[in-house]
Amino acid sequence: MRPAALNRLTVQEAGDRYVELVRARTLTGGLSPATAEVYARDVATFADLAGGGRVLDDLDGADVDAVLLAFARKPDGRRAVPEGRAAPQGPAQSASSQARFRRSVSAMFKHAVLAGWVQVDPMTAATVSARERGGLRAERRALTREQATGLIGAARRLGEDGGGPAGERAARDGAAARRDQRTEVRDALVVLLLATVGPRVSELVRANVEDFYTNDGVRYWRIFGKGGRTRDVPLPGDVALVLDAYLAGERRGGGPAVAAGEALLLSWRGRRLARGDVQGVIDRVQRRVDPAHRRTVTPHGLRHTTATHLLADAVDMDAVRRVLGHGDLSTLGRYRDELPGELEVAMRSHPLLRDRDRDRG
Known part of the structure; x- marks a missing residue:
């Protein structure tokens, strides 16, 4: 059940509290120390990319998208490029690292909802999803x-x-x-x-x-x-x-x-x-x-x-x-995305009722 009052923590404060809870689970055997440190590292990276001083509840889906894509382009410090060799092309983070980072961020926001740090989980509005090949990508979805x-x-x-x-x-x-x-x-x-x-x-x-x-x-x-x-x-x-x-x-x-x-x-x-x-x-x-x-x-x-x-x-x-x-026209159907409120607009201007509306006017 959601708490009555919202606790407007900054991203850094919320991240620190969440990491404390994650590390506490290692004491009961609910989580391995290695896994807990992976969560801690991902949460710290999220705070750095999102801006630690921002209020967590102010972040929306677009903000989360920006962080996820920024992480995908972030150089992987574990894979040093030998001197004299060109840096590899494409995303700096591997597809598995990107998917793991998204799972870590999602887990933190699920806890934030229960703890009353955010009113709505911004992950539900994020368009960047993890793919088995190619890592994180924004959905091919039409803009409103x-x-x-x-x-x-x-x-x-x-x-x-x-x-x-x-x-x-x-x-x-x-x-x-x-x-x-x-x-x-x-x-x-x-x-x-x-x-x-x-x-x-x-x-x-x-x-x-x-x-x-x-x-x-x-x-x-x-x-x-x-x-x-x-x-x-x-x-x-x-x-x-x-x-x-x-x-x-x-x-x-x-x-x-x-x-x-x-x-x-x-x-x-x-x-x-x-x-x-x-x-x-x-x-x-x-x-x-x-x-x-x-x-x-x-x-x-x-x-x-x-x-x-x-x-x-x-x-x-x-x-x-x-x-x-x-x-052919059948291909076109896959490009027709649903728009918010379009059904309401269609029914308000129903073609079978236009004559009646004109008579009233």
């Missing part, structure tokens, strides 16, 4: 309308002002102030294309400048998809404006003319953007979103977002299928 518009709004602002003067950006984000290293408009373009057109991440990073053309005043993207199939998708006006701004000024710092077959999206070193870099781009833009409307999302989650909201707005299913590049 508020979350999606918050992300798109942040990207549009970034595309319009480039994030502010170069000096301000360098101080705020740690970004380089050199013109050939500015990536703000590129980041905005990446997020806008993913969230409004819904390409596969492989389609996005393979895109070349020549794949974008204008017909009767409308900007199109010729997307080269699976199985050698191509599709021409018109870009929303706001996205086309950011694309043109990127091509005119920010790509390569406004450098030389583009050659045929040259990549659209470049790293600040001038190389084609890699698939693994796209998640980092999304995360950077997410940091500009109001925390109340921010949630971790993968590139494929933004593809789900495109499909879900186009279908929820009664866009023709075949048109959505063609935008996403699916071969």
